[in-house]
Amino acid sequence: MPHESHREEDAFESQFIEKYLSEYASISSIVREALPFELVATVGGVIAGLIFSGMTSELEMIPGLIVIYPGVLGLRGNISSTLGSRLGSAIHMGLITDIDRNNPELTNNINGSLLLGFFMAVLLGLLGHFVTLALGFESAGAFKLILISVIAALTSGIILSAVAVLLAIGMFRFGFDPDNVVTPSIATIGDIVSMFMLFVAAKLVVML
């Protein structure tokens, strides 16, 4: 009886879905799990915003700085959270157990993310300069914009990599799953660190 077995399958499937929905995917359980992380992340965003609002004189002195700001922040967030999840997987597989300069898994991941950040920062500065000119706005020049985005990307990359490594290894030692801790933490402090480093880089370039 193909018809009946089909109905049994349906019944099985809907039972399975109901169990899943009530335990893991009910609206209240998702909200309870996700809301605290997002509220903490928005506090990080507001701190980054405070730094941003303190940069108004740099924004006026360096035309084009406001153009590269979303890119610098987004880039750092994307690269560092990918690094965090890669470290988490490597720790779970037992490839990384300790902070060890000679561990190729660890150094390749960090160097790779810094190198990627460097290339992207150069691209961001170049694009920032030429697109700004093409739209008829004033730009501080490709050299200054590239210098700002490279300084900001590398310094925030080094800081966030160090935080990601220490957090991932430390959390694992204390019995936490690094995947649950590292990515949200990096997302929160990533904005603060990269905004602060963008501010410092802009200040340095103004002094040139």
Next chain:
Amino acid sequence: MEGIVRRGLPVLSLTCVIGIIVGQILNSKESSLISMPAILILIPALIKIGGDTGSMLGARLSSAFHMGLGDRIFHNPVVYNSLIAVAIVGLVSSVSVSVLVWLASNLIGFGMPYLTLLEISLIAVSIELVVVYSATIGIAFASHRFGIDPDDTVIPLIATLGDLVGVTGIFVALNILNLV
């Protein structure tokens, strides 16, 4: 090491291009932004919400599909519950951002009326969530259909799309409220 760079370059280049577009939107209104420091404080926090909650939605949908919990978009309780839940998280977070920005801006002496900040946050976040979640659901279904691993590409794209729609939403709100 070359592998990490080679895999990351295409998607990140695309996010850089979108980031520059976001930057140009800000640039075109730079002088009015500099005259409203409260909005400068608001921008980074508010535009994150769409990308963050959109990534949560994307991750939930892709694991639900992996577990075989149906692959329809409509009348699917997994999609429906996840969508409602992340929308609640997004809206509650935007209210929290408006309170924090009001406190912070008053603290440094560039205060704005609280109601204005709340209105800007809610208008901008509503626009952001509708666009980002629609795109997320579309991308999650497409990557499931075509067997693409969503983690490496989808999340950076959703985060960047969130920035683009978030900044656009803030300017739409400022226009509606006649502040720009």
